[in-house]
Amino acid sequence: MAFGKGHHLHLIDGSAFIFRAYHALPPLTRKSDGLPVGAVAGFCNLLWGELTAARAQAATHIAVIFDAGSKTFRNEIYDQYKANRPPLPEDLRPQFPLTRDATRAFNVACLEIDGFEADDIIATFARQAKEAGGTVTIFSSDKDLMQLIGDGVDMHDPMKNKRLGREEVLEKFGVGPERVVDVQSLAGDSVDNVPGAPGIGLKTAALLINEYGDLDTLLARAGEIKQPKRREALVDNADLIRISRDLVRLRDDVPVGVTLESFELQPPQGEAVMAFLKQMEFATLMKRVGEKLGVAAPALEAGKGYEVAGAHEVAEVTQAPIDPGSYVCVRDMATLQGFIDQARQRGWLAVDTETTSLDEMRAEIVGISLAVEPGVAAYVPLLHRTGTDDLLGQVTLVPGQMDRDAVLAALKPVLEDPSVLKIGQNMKYDAKIFARLGVQVAPIDDTMLMSYAMHAGLHNHGMDELSQTYLGHTPIPIKELIGSGKSAVTFDRVDIDKATRYAAEDADVTLRLWQMFKPKLHQAKVTTVYETLERPLVPVLAEMEMAGIEVDRQVLSRMSGAFAQKMAQLEEEIQTLAGEKFNVGSPKQLGEILFDKMSLPGGEKGKNGAYSTGADILEDLATEHELPGRVLDWRQLSKLKSTYTDALQDHINPETGRVHTSYSISGAVTGRLASTDPNLQNIPVRSEEGRRIREAFVAPKGKVLVSLDYSQIELRILAHVADIPALQQSFRDGIDIHAMTASEMFNVPLSEMTSDIRRKAKAINFGVIYGISGFGLARNLRIPRGEAQGFIDRYFERFPGIKEYMAATVKFAQERGYVQTLFGRKIHTPEINARGPGAGFAKRAAINAPIQGTAADIIRRAMIRMPQAIAGLPAKMLLQVHDELLFEVEEAAADTLISRAKEVMEGAAHPAVAIKVPLVVEAGKGANWAEAH
DNA sequence: ACGCTCACG
DNA sequence: GACGTACGTGAGCGTA
Structure with a gap:
C-alpha cells in the first residue's frame, strides 16, 4: 500500500x-x-x-x-x-x-x-x-x-x-521554523564551526530577521541598519553569511x-534478533526481548557476556605466539589488497615504515609493514638495494619488489580513510614519512603515547621495552640487521627476508600492544589525558617539525670563526699561566693543574677520583688566581661554538634550507616535550654573547618571527594548587610577585624594596617549585646554610599553605605511587618510599611534577587549539620552548596573529580547569629570534 | 658506555 | 647524627 x-x-x-x-x-x-x-x-x-x-x-x-x-x-x-x-x-x-x-x-x-x-x-x-x-x-x-x-x-x-x-522553536530561535535557517546563518554555530556573522548571536539574529522579514531582504538592506557594529558585521560578511546559509539549510x-x-513498521523476527543479541553476548536484553516476542532466549555459554573493559586480561592467553617465520613478504598487488581489505573489515591497521635514516626529513622509505590481527602481519619491501654497488658504482634495486608509487597509491585511501584507525608506535615518525610522500595518515592511535599516558615515571616507552614488559617477548634487535657504530649500514642494504621478519614483527607487536593497552587506558583513568593531551598533539608537532625554522648559516659561520680565534688566544694565555701545555677541555687534566701543580684550595674529588672543576668551583677560585677565570671564558666559547654555531650549521636541511628539530612527546616524565636533533629548547639567552646566536634564527623576507611566552606560569600554578590567597591576589593585581614575596617575608614596604632582597625572594619562589631545601637555597644564593634555612622557615610561616601543599603532595605520592596534574596526567613516583638519599630526590620530584606538568598540559592544550585559531592567517607555529611558542608570520598579519594566539594561550586551561589566577602571555616580534623574544 | 659540564625552562 | 640534595631536559666532549 x-x-x-x-x-x-x-x-x-x-x-x-x-x-x-x-x-x-x-x-x-x-x-x-x-x-x-x-x-x-x-x-x-x-x-x-x-x-x-x-x-x-x-x-x-x-x-x-x-x-x-x-x-x-x-x-x-x-x-x-x-x-x-x-x-x-x-x-x-x-x-x-x-x-x-x-x-x-x-x-x-x-x-x-x-x-x-x-x-x-x-x-x-x-x-x-x-x-x-x-x-x-x-x-x-x-x-x-x-x-x-x-x-x-x-x-x-x-x-x-x-x-x-x-x-519550542519560537522559544529557542525567536522565529518560526521557516526562518530558523536565516537566524542560524547569521548567528553561526560553534559546534559545527559554521561562521555566521561575527559578533551576532541568536538574540540579535532573531531581532534582525523579525525586523526585515527574511535574510535576503536583510542583506539587501543591510546598509540601513543603525548600529554601526551590526551594519559592518553584515555588510562585510555577506558572503560568509550566504555560505553559512548553505551549510545550515538542509x-x-x-x-x-x-x-x-x-x-513500513514490521514486527521483529525473534530468530534474527536473538541471533544478533547472542552474537553480541547481551544476555539481559535477550531475556527482555524474548519475553516480549514470546521466544525463548538462547543461553550463553560460560565465559560469554559483557563486562567493563579491562576487567579481565584475555589478550595474552588467547593470542598466537609471535612467530617471525609466519610473516608475509608482499610482492604483488593481490596480496597487498588482501591486507587492505582485512583492515577495512576490522576498522584498524597497524603500520610501520622502514627508512634509510632516523631523521624524518631526510629519510627515504625502504619498506612498509602492516598488521591486521595478532600474528597476521606483512612487510612490503619497496627500495631494498643490493649489498654492493655494481661496477659503475651505481646502486641496483633488489629484484622482486613492487613499485613504490603503485603501493602508495593502493595504500593511500585506507591510510587516509577516517573509518580505519591506523595504529603505530611513535606514529609521528611514520606520519611525517608518509606526509612527505603525499599521504596524510589519519586517524591514528599510538602505543607509545598510550603507554606514556598510563606509565609515565615507571619506565620508558620504546617498543622493545614495551614488548618485553607487556608481551614478554624480545623483538629482533635492529643491530642484527644493520650492525652498529661505524660499520652500520642503512636499512635499504638489509636482506629482504631478514627485513620481513624484523619489520612485520614490529607491526605485529604494535598491534598486540594496542589491543592490550586499549582497555587499560579506561582502567587507569587516563583516557582523557590520552585523547586530549597526547593523541591530538601528533599532527600538530608533525606540522611544526616539517615547517622547520630558517637559520642563517653566514651568521653562525662568522661567529664560529670569531670564537675560534678568541679560544686560541685564551688557550695560549691559560697554558702560559699553567706553565705547560695541556688539554684545556679535559676536566681531569685541568684538575691536576689546579689542585696538584698549583695547589689551589678546594680540590674535591668526585666518585671516580677526579677533581671536580665545575663553573661554581672555578668561580670561587677566580679570586685566587687568573687561570680559572680564563678557563671559564674558554669554556663558554667552546660550548657556544661546538654545540651551537658549529653544530647548528650541520642541521640545516639541504632541501629546505631550514632546521627541523624533532620533538619527543614522551621523553620527559612530567609532560614536557623534549627537543632533539638539534635541541632547539636550549638555545642560549641568559648571557649576552650566547644570546647573539638567536640572531641566526631568522624570518624569511617579508615575514617576522613572533614569540609568545607565559609569564611566571609555574608560580601561578603553585598559587592555584597550593591555594595561597596572597599570591593569587598579587597575580590578579599584576604586582611584581618576587617583590611582593620579599615584602611579606622581610617586612619591607614595596616602595623600599632593594634588588638584593628581591633576588633572595625570587630564589625562594623558584626553590619552592623545585621542592626547596636549605642546602639547595644556600648554594644557589651563596649564603650560609643556616641563613638559607631561616629564610625558608620565614617563608613557610608567612605562606603556611605552601608547606601543607608540599606535605600533602608527598603523602599522596607515598599512598598511591603517583602524583597528578590539574588535567589528570599521572606521573608515577616509584622511588617515593625508598630509603636513603634517593628518598629526597623522589620527594622533590613529586612536589615539582604536578606544577611543571600542569604548565606542560596547558601549553599542550594551546598548541592543539592553535591550528584552528590561526587558520587563514599567513602564519606557522614553528617551535615550543616549554612556556614559549615561536611563530613565523607575514609582517602585515603579525598583530592579528599575536592577538589570536595570545587569546588561545591565556585561555588554554578552560573549560577543563578554572585557574584562580589569570594566565598572562607576553608577546614580541622581530626579524630574528633575539628581537622577537 | 658513562660521567662531566653547561645550554635552556 | 650523618648523608647529600634544589625540578625537568639534550649535546658535546673526554675518558674508560
Missing part, C-alpha cells in the same frame, strides 16, 4: 542514539574477545524502547538514519565545516557497523548515504511524507532539524523526553533510492 493520508512516519537520528549510548555507559567489552560493545548495547536498548513507543503512538512506518561518516557536500562549500570536532573515541569507531547490524536485526529499515548528513536524508523523507499527506515525527536532539517542524512534522527530543513543536532532495513504503 502506498504511503499517504493516515500514515505516520518515525524518523530516528541513529548517530544521536549511538553517541548518547556511548557516553551513558561505561566502556563495556564482549567477554569472549574484548570487542568494545558498550555503544551497541545502549543503542539496542534505545531502539527497543523506541519500537515499543512507536507502536503505542500508532506509527505506521519507521526508519533509522545514520551519518555516513565521510566528508559531505558541506565540506566542499566550506572546508572548515565541523573541523573543530574532537576526534572520535578509538573504541567507538568499530561499533558503528554493529549498530547498523542491530537496526536490521530488529527488522527496522536503516539508511545512510555518502556525501550527505543524516539530517539531509531526514529532511528529504519528511518532505516526501508530508507531500504524500502523512505525518512525521523526528527523533533527535539536533537543533538543526528544527527548521523542518510544522505542517504535520514535529520532533521529539529523546534526551529531554519532550515534544518539540512550533512554540537538503531535502537527496537521491535516497528507496521509497517510504519500504519503511
Whole structure:
C-alpha cells in the first residue's frame, strides 16, 4: 500500500542514539574477545524502547538514519565545516557497523548515504511524507532539524523526553521554523564551526530577521541598519553569511533510492534478533526481548557476556605466539589488497615504515609493514638495494619488489580513510614519512603515547621495552640487521627476508600492544589525558617539525670563526699561566693543574677520583688566581661554538634550507616535550654573547618571527594548587610577585624594596617549585646554610599553605605511587618510599611534577587549539620552548596573529580547569629570534 | 658506555 | 647524627 493520508512516519537520528549510548555507559567489552560493545548495547536498548513507543503512538512506518561518516557536500562549500570536532573515541569507531547490524536485526529499515548528513536524508523523507499527506515525527536532539517542524512534522527530543513543536522553536530561535535557517546563518554555530556573522548571536539574529522579514531582504538592506557594529558585521560578511546559509539549510532532495513504503513498521523476527543479541553476548536484553516476542532466549555459554573493559586480561592467553617465520613478504598487488581489505573489515591497521635514516626529513622509505590481527602481519619491501654497488658504482634495486608509487597509491585511501584507525608506535615518525610522500595518515592511535599516558615515571616507552614488559617477548634487535657504530649500514642494504621478519614483527607487536593497552587506558583513568593531551598533539608537532625554522648559516659561520680565534688566544694565555701545555677541555687534566701543580684550595674529588672543576668551583677560585677565570671564558666559547654555531650549521636541511628539530612527546616524565636533533629548547639567552646566536634564527623576507611566552606560569600554578590567597591576589593585581614575596617575608614596604632582597625572594619562589631545601637555597644564593634555612622557615610561616601543599603532595605520592596534574596526567613516583638519599630526590620530584606538568598540559592544550585559531592567517607555529611558542608570520598579519594566539594561550586551561589566577602571555616580534623574544 | 659540564625552562 | 640534595631536559666532549 502506498504511503499517504493516515500514515505516520518515525524518523530516528541513529548517530544521536549511538553517541548518547556511548557516553551513558561505561566502556563495556564482549567477554569472549574484548570487542568494545558498550555503544551497541545502549543503542539496542534505545531502539527497543523506541519500537515499543512507536507502536503505542500508532506509527505506521519507521526508519533509522545514520551519518555516513565521510566528508559531505558541506565540506566542499566550506572546508572548515565541523573541523573543530574532537576526534572520535578509538573504541567507538568499530561499533558503528554493529549498530547498523542491530537496526536490521530488529527488522527496522536503516539508511545512510555518502556525501550527505543524516539530517539531509531526514529532511528529504519528511518532505516526501508530508507531500504524500502523512505525518512525521523526528527523533533527535539536533537543533538543526528544527527548521523542518510544522505542517504535520514535529520532533521529539529523546534526551529531554519532550515534544518539540512550533512554540519550542519560537522559544529557542525567536522565529518560526521557516526562518530558523536565516537566524542560524547569521548567528553561526560553534559546534559545527559554521561562521555566521561575527559578533551576532541568536538574540540579535532573531531581532534582525523579525525586523526585515527574511535574510535576503536583510542583506539587501543591510546598509540601513543603525548600529554601526551590526551594519559592518553584515555588510562585510555577506558572503560568509550566504555560505553559512548553505551549510545550515538542509537538503531535502537527496537521491535516497528507496521509497517510504519500504519503511513500513514490521514486527521483529525473534530468530534474527536473538541471533544478533547472542552474537553480541547481551544476555539481559535477550531475556527482555524474548519475553516480549514470546521466544525463548538462547543461553550463553560460560565465559560469554559483557563486562567493563579491562576487567579481565584475555589478550595474552588467547593470542598466537609471535612467530617471525609466519610473516608475509608482499610482492604483488593481490596480496597487498588482501591486507587492505582485512583492515577495512576490522576498522584498524597497524603500520610501520622502514627508512634509510632516523631523521624524518631526510629519510627515504625502504619498506612498509602492516598488521591486521595478532600474528597476521606483512612487510612490503619497496627500495631494498643490493649489498654492493655494481661496477659503475651505481646502486641496483633488489629484484622482486613492487613499485613504490603503485603501493602508495593502493595504500593511500585506507591510510587516509577516517573509518580505519591506523595504529603505530611513535606514529609521528611514520606520519611525517608518509606526509612527505603525499599521504596524510589519519586517524591514528599510538602505543607509545598510550603507554606514556598510563606509565609515565615507571619506565620508558620504546617498543622493545614495551614488548618485553607487556608481551614478554624480545623483538629482533635492529643491530642484527644493520650492525652498529661505524660499520652500520642503512636499512635499504638489509636482506629482504631478514627485513620481513624484523619489520612485520614490529607491526605485529604494535598491534598486540594496542589491543592490550586499549582497555587499560579506561582502567587507569587516563583516557582523557590520552585523547586530549597526547593523541591530538601528533599532527600538530608533525606540522611544526616539517615547517622547520630558517637559520642563517653566514651568521653562525662568522661567529664560529670569531670564537675560534678568541679560544686560541685564551688557550695560549691559560697554558702560559699553567706553565705547560695541556688539554684545556679535559676536566681531569685541568684538575691536576689546579689542585696538584698549583695547589689551589678546594680540590674535591668526585666518585671516580677526579677533581671536580665545575663553573661554581672555578668561580670561587677566580679570586685566587687568573687561570680559572680564563678557563671559564674558554669554556663558554667552546660550548657556544661546538654545540651551537658549529653544530647548528650541520642541521640545516639541504632541501629546505631550514632546521627541523624533532620533538619527543614522551621523553620527559612530567609532560614536557623534549627537543632533539638539534635541541632547539636550549638555545642560549641568559648571557649576552650566547644570546647573539638567536640572531641566526631568522624570518624569511617579508615575514617576522613572533614569540609568545607565559609569564611566571609555574608560580601561578603553585598559587592555584597550593591555594595561597596572597599570591593569587598579587597575580590578579599584576604586582611584581618576587617583590611582593620579599615584602611579606622581610617586612619591607614595596616602595623600599632593594634588588638584593628581591633576588633572595625570587630564589625562594623558584626553590619552592623545585621542592626547596636549605642546602639547595644556600648554594644557589651563596649564603650560609643556616641563613638559607631561616629564610625558608620565614617563608613557610608567612605562606603556611605552601608547606601543607608540599606535605600533602608527598603523602599522596607515598599512598598511591603517583602524583597528578590539574588535567589528570599521572606521573608515577616509584622511588617515593625508598630509603636513603634517593628518598629526597623522589620527594622533590613529586612536589615539582604536578606544577611543571600542569604548565606542560596547558601549553599542550594551546598548541592543539592553535591550528584552528590561526587558520587563514599567513602564519606557522614553528617551535615550543616549554612556556614559549615561536611563530613565523607575514609582517602585515603579525598583530592579528599575536592577538589570536595570545587569546588561545591565556585561555588554554578552560573549560577543563578554572585557574584562580589569570594566565598572562607576553608577546614580541622581530626579524630574528633575539628581537622577537 | 658513562660521567662531566653547561645550554635552556 | 650523618648523608647529600634544589625540578625537568639534550649535546658535546673526554675518558674508560
